[in-house]
Amino acid sequence: MKYEWRKAEKQIYLPKKIEIQTIPNYKFISLSGHGNPNSAHFSEQISALYILSYALRMKLKKGELGEPFEYTVYPLEGVWTSEKDPGDGPLNKDELIYQIMIRQPDRLTEEDFLAVVEPTFKKKQNPYIKDAKFIEYEEGRIIQTTHLGPYDDEAATFAKMHEFMEKEQLHSTTTMGQYIHREIYLSDPRKIEPAKQKTVLRYKLK
16 A cells, blocks of 8 residues: 555644644755755755655665555655744845755665665766765654745744744744744645645744
8 A cells, every 4th residue: 555644644744733743753865055945956956856756766666675665755845044033024045044855764774875876867967966865853842834825925824833832932943043944845836826835834942
């Protein structure tokens, strides 16, 4: 039976309200960068992550890495670092620092990942394929909710999250005065109009 994260992990990826969760250790393929996410190189980085994720998915489906396992590729995620909190209004996109990633099944190893990098690069010729890293990360205690609408309207949803945190006496983490948040993209912006886009928004809590 095909593993569907939307059905099996609703509590992680499909929050219906503002809620607190604890996110365990997961494995990801990741790329980092700096600047506007509307740029061509950012799109190329996203493409590289999906190319590698689908290459690994095919190997698992064919049983080349143990018992055959079929699953839906996980959604794209982005960790964004900015000089101001996203709840305070539009961010300067040109100054953003980001780490984008796609989660991988627990059974995959770094060795599995490294084995597909070179043949996948030879086939697809995306330069960012060779820059991708296989990482493990435990996010821990977070606050999250689902934002419905364009990315540029996220500030209003973040503001509601701040109201919730203030009421519950919660505080999000910062690093050297920089604000950090995570976005999980449940919708493909190429296939759905902005008003119907769904994005999970998260803060990591202290």
